Amino acid sequence: MLSRRELLQGAAAMATGSFLSPPADAAPLAKVKDLGVLRVAVYKDNRPWSWEKKGELIGIDVDLAQLLAKKLGVRADIAQITADEGVEDDLRNAVWKGGLLGFMPADIMLHVPFDRAFMARVDRCAFVAPYYRESFQFAGKRDEIDCDAPPVQWTGRKLAAELDSIPDFYLIGLSGGALARDVTHYPTGAQAVTAMLDGKAAGVLASRAQIEAVLHDRAAADIDRRKMPLPAFASSGWDIGMAVKENSRTLGDAVETIMADAATSGELAALFAAHGVTYVKASAG
């Protein structure tokens, strides 16, 4: 439920057509410390990064938000955002402007791509602290599918993928649609992995974090992961970082320092490991 203050702030942002920046003298980092709250935006329903398990918001990004707040000496106010059609929309809704329905902009948003070409298109945000290298992987049941076989040989085996994702486009479009009839679609990659473990598919193409986390949570055995790259696959992986408003560089700098220290100390690797995910340093970091 929205507080009246949030509603008014959101409404003010909408009425002017742009978010009202704080006064120049209120440096973003000082403002966060004065208020004692760091408002962090994370994606809704994004297992293993930020998702609700029995009503509780958990995940790697949720832990990272707590870590940032703790090191800044403030409380974390974690806000879930519903993904829009693209991350540029999400940044507008969550960081630099606010949502059309009153969603109050956050101080920082997690899980945004750290990609030079992409970042150049969003001049309203500053991108900081790349903290993970993500990629897609194929995993399958050892006794049902040969993960390292040429993909066309998977014809006739049930395959799971997130709807309208690169894995979906790849599997459906491969070899003129040879596998198209075998693909079952799920709302998220984590649900696609779960479906395989539940016996609804022999193989799944999803992100590495989604596969590792679900296998870990289910203590699944006899699952293979493809070692060689998929032929003509569209993505070689991407870096994930954080975004603050373009004028919030003081906050961004503080966050970069915290994250660099956490990587060096091993804190980051431990935080990922708690969710079953192997920490992989961002290639840009």
Add this chain to the structure above:
Amino acid sequence: MKGRFMRSLCGAAALSLVAAGAPLLAQNATGPTDADLMADASSPGDVLTYGMGPQAQRFSQLKQIDASNVSKLVPAFAASLGGEKQRGQESQPIVYDGTIYVTGSYSRLFAFDARTGEEKWEYDARLPDAIMPCCDVVNRGAAIYGDKILFATLDAHMVALNRHTGKVVWNKQIADYQAGYSATAAPMVVKGKVIYGNSGGEFGITGAVEARDVNTGELIWRRPTIEGNMGTLNGKDNGITGKTNASWPGDLWKTGGGATWLGGTYDPETNLLFFGTGNPAPWNSHLRPGDNLYTSSTLAIDPDTGVIKWHYQTTPHDGWDFDGVNEFIPFDATINGKPMKLGAKADRNGYFYVLDRTNGKLVSASKFVMQTTWANGINLKTGRPNYIDANRPGAPTTAKGTSVFASPSFLGGKNWMPMAYSQDTGLFYIPSNDWGMDIWNEPIAYKKGAAYLGAGFTIKPIADDHIGALRAMDPKTGKILWEYKNKAPLWGGVLTTAGNLVFTGTPEGYLKAFDARTGQELWKFQTGSGVVGSPVTWEQDGEQYVAVMSGWGGAVPLWGGEVAKTFKDINQGGALWVFKLPK
């Protein structure tokens, strides 16, 4: 003749009440009945339905205001929707019993006194902040029935209010906004059922039409628009839509799109509802070989059971985001010497279709925009477009690939804004736009924090002097008899009257009146913000009134580029304007 009789009757009734000092309750306190709604097009004293009649011809018999005197038209009053919530006002007013009901941005409903403009009550839906409306926070209008006024909210609820007090009678969730559903269209009431479609763009949803008991809100039937999905009637299965996997590969029919986001029309003569359906999902057509039924189509549905009686697909296997949601307006005409029951639709794809409304067979299809790069006409034998394959956007790849120019742009030759049909001139008046888009594969795209293969596009004008064009189309010949060009894109509905007039609004802020036969501009009034609502007219106390909503917004301002130059200086607003002739 009939019009004059009704006018004098209404005038007399109102006068006697005023003389007796009675409250302004000129009509039956029990409120509009099914029969009243069906007769709306021939009852000039009120506006009871979205479209000014179930057929939604938006034609009024009134002619007190006509081509000779419209230049004298002046405001009677204006009423603000107030607050900070001033965004696109796409609503059409409902007028009954001395009250004007309008819906506003952010799912609000207002009741204004039809004589003074004073607010009687206001209902604000409490909306969750996680809704992701694709195209602004608009609402297009309400439905009235008995003691109720009904409208749909952005979080996909149908709300029935007491029309006297604004208090909630019932409120039902009609879809899950968290799954990407929304609702913005005006509902309709047919035979005691409130009937409506659903919204939701590219989020893995499927379209449906539903009917509920207007008095209780209980679901009576549900008809999904995508083949393979099961319909229901009175809580029991009522047959699947189409034939599973006949035109969709794999399990994509489960999330095939085809939202019915613009609502429908109804023809009492054939007892058919007509609902248009949106584009298929996913957007990339190369991943879903087949016609993808029943996306980008018009469906004729039995209002008693929800069974599909016929369908006509305007853009089989859509690859351009050409929704087929546009209103299908029933009308009668003589074609080649044969009197026929017809219906017409001006589609997003730039073609004006005339169908036999008894069976959905194509009678004619004519281009109503400057350019259609995606097809070279419609084959009258097969009813299918003559596609220009080279101009279909390519399959997503990691390479940027070649850019394809497509016209109309994805916002369409005509978008949501309803056209009008004059029984006097026999012409359709189409609010259209001439624009195209460059579309290309965008390998550097991200969705929900993950790499994605998207499409990049820019919308651009294709003429130097205009984007918007109000066009008078002869449905018998497919010829455009006149056009009015407008610099900014047209985004408001059209009204036509027996006074030889056509009314429509412009983003520049004007409500304008044109000669219905020549297109000559006869009158304009600056409302202070862009007009993207649908005008109406009615008679009250012996005088003819015209009303329209003012308030710039909708999908157009969300897209920048060259097109934005035509509207960047237009201010937000939110007001009902009411006009009449001076006494």
